[in-house]
Amino acid sequence: MIDNDYLIKVVDQSGQVRISIAHTTALVDEARTRHDTSATASAALGRVLTAALLMGSDMKGDRDVLTVRVDGDGISGPIIATVDSRGTGRALISNPQADLPSKAPGKLAVGELVGKNGFLEVIKDLGMKQPFVGKVPLVSGEIAEDVASYYLRSEQIPSLVTLGVLVDTDLSIKAAGGLIVQAMPGADDSILEIIENNISALGPISEALVRHSSLESIAGQVMLGLSYNLAGQLPLSFKCNCNNERLAAIMAGLGVEELREIEQNAGKIEVCCNFCNERYQFKLDELLQLKKA
Numbered sequence: 001m002i003d004n005d006y007l008i009k010v011v012d013q014s015g016q017v018r019i020s021i022a023h024t025t026a027l028v029d030e031a032r033t034r035h036d037t038s039a040t041a042s043a044a045l046g047r048v049l050t051a052a053l054l055m056g057s058d059m060k061g062d063r064d065v066l067t068v069r070v071d072g073d074g075i076s077g078p079i080i081a082t083v084d085s086r087g088t089g090r091a092l093i094s095n096p097q098a099d100l101p102s103k104a105p106g107k108l109a110v111g112e113l114v115g116k117n118g119f120l121e122v123i124k125d126l127g128m129k130q131p132f133v134g135k136v137p138l139v140s141g142e143i144a145e146d147v148a149s150y151y152l153r154s155e156q157i158p159s160l161v162t163l164g165v166l167v168d169t170d171l172s173i174k175a176a177g178g179l180i181v182q183a184m185p186g187a188d189d190s191i192l193e194i195i196e197n198n199i200s201a202l203g204p205i206s207e208a209l210v211r212h213s214s215l216e217s218i219a220g221q222v223m224l225g226l227s228y229n230l231a232g233q234l235p236l237s238f239k240c241n242c243n244n245e246r247l248a249a250i251m252a253g254l255g256v257e258e259l260r261e262i263e264q265n266a267g268k269i270e271v272c273c274n275f276c277n278e279r280y281q282f283k284l285d286e287l288l289q290l291k292k293a
């Protein structure tokens with residue numbers, strides 16, 4: 001077992017292959033608790049959030065944000081995760097309670113829940129005039145294959161992606177994490193072959209995370225037979241960027257009549273952040289003041 005959520009990057013000695021490995025058990029469990037997800041929805045949400053953290057770990061700028069949106073035709077509805085360069089992430093799944101029977105013991109039906117007809121979209125806001133947007137059709141809705149397809153088709157980077165979320169019988173997250181292997185242009189096939197075989201031998205990543213006591217130890221197994229260097233490390237956490245001011249500003253954007261109606265019908269003006277389920281309450285007067293400001 002690994003104590004904390006973090007991510008490491010490893011590069012082989014010749015710089016041809018880079019690997020990122022993430023442990024995300026606590027943050028996926030926090031997402032699960034906040035959204036009260038079913039077992040299959042936890043796995044789907046956890047895979048998308050873990051993928052986003054792995055994909056966003058190359059960002060440098062303080063305000064850089066990467067968003068992954070998975071929109072299939074399954075009953076989960078769209079799943080969205082956003083992460084920043086400091087290793088914090090948040091995510092939502094449209095139908096957190098949606099669930100399907102497992103395909104086999106320990107094999108949650110994530111692909112079916114998400115649906116394979118649809119798109120995976122990646123939006124990178126790196127402080128340029130326009131965000132970078134890449135969108136590819138889903139391959140299976142299992143997320144890992146879909147992310148690999150995104151890298152190949154949208155960024156022309158051959159990648160091997162594995163993501164895993166192990167859900168316990170009490171619905172808590174027993175282990176979550178993932179890894180991405182990326183080949184630089186002209187990478188030696190024999191190096192890739194060794195890594196691929198090592199990853200097969202490692203077995204499912206969620207189980208490897210339970211067996212190993214650190215990501216460095218998993219990296220050692222993935223790079224077995226190769227010389228490599230540790231190229232970076234980043235702590236990871238579930239953290240939302242919503243706050244009182246931001247949601248007040250959104251609510252103040254509604255019409256006066258609409259706000260009055262909400263207060264009359266509900267007895268209060270309350271909004272809930274879609275990404276973390278935090279509730280915020282406002283007084284009508286306070287929002288009207290904001291409108292004037």
Ligand code: ZN
Nearest residue numbers: 240242273276
């Ligand atoms: Zn929030």
